[in-house]
Amino acid sequence: MKRDGRLSAVLHALLHMAEQDRAMTSTELSMCMDTNPVVVRRTMAGLREAGFVTSDKGHGGGWRIAVDLDAISLKDIYDALGASPVLSLGVHVEHPQCLVEQAVNRALKGAFSEAEALLLERFADVTLKQLVDDYRKRAKPARHEKRS
């Protein structure tokens, strides 16, 4: 089963936007997200509705981050993308008649919801600001290398 890399791709785009003080066009973003401009607009639409980014038409238009970087967590972005399922695994029948299958579902669902809750907690703990800081911390030493 193929994994959904949209969250990852969008975060990549957002961090690049955070490093610019101008708007970035869908075409620019499509390059760093390795897709095409229409898909970028489709994906960013959710973030716009949630108020995390703004978009402007026309000359000099494009996408900008609209809130403080430390006010957005990965969970916020995940939700804004449309809360796709976290787990590939699921139960075969949601509300089975069969008592045997009900026992299976009880066991599986317990494990599923714990794992999902943990993941979303971790997402909620990380802000875009932290990602930017992490990136900068690693990028700077590399620049020193070049200078020296």
Next chain:
Amino acid sequence: MKRDGRLSAVLHALLHMAEQDRAMTSTELSMCMDTNPVVVRRTMAGLREAGFVTSDKGHGGGWRIAVDLDAISLKDIYDALGASPVLSLGVHVEHPQCLVEQAVNRALKGAFSEAEALLLERFADVTLKQLVDDYRKRAKPARHEKRS
């Protein structure tokens, strides 16, 4: 993204097998797994290779559980099915050049692996025996109702 219900379906089948003292045919199992016999054989093949079930051809043939119910955990079954990914979410590029994307990947992968580890721990903690016991505990009171 559609969820993979094979683990759930196979557990259902195994518990029914556990309640019988005869072999069950792929056709019988296909009914309780809500699919067709060939898919059952395909799915059970992994369990057979792992030694959890045996299959017999010919008259009176079919599938039987081959080990003690308290010697198999959900994790064992999950593994025997071919360890499909646990999470729907993944990173967009596995080993990116871009430092920004590397920072994104570090954050995501940490959260992913914690959640996955937790789920597999929980799976490892539950044996087929426990599921059977849970089922029986709930099934018996229902019979008393009928009698009284």
Next chain:
DNA sequence: CTTCATGTAACTTGATATGTTACAATATCG
């Protein structure tokens, strides 16, 4: 030796995420 079963390869189908085209709407620039 017929029937009932599994084993498995090959092919078909269906669901769906992604990509693409097309064009309307709108903002900026000169």
Next chain:
DNA sequence: CGATATTGTAACATATCAAGTTACATGAAG
């Protein structure tokens, strides 16, 4: 004002991949 740059979005096309299906070989039991 007209040319150009940009988003917004619907509609369509493509690719992928799991599941379903067909077909037939193999083997066991009556």
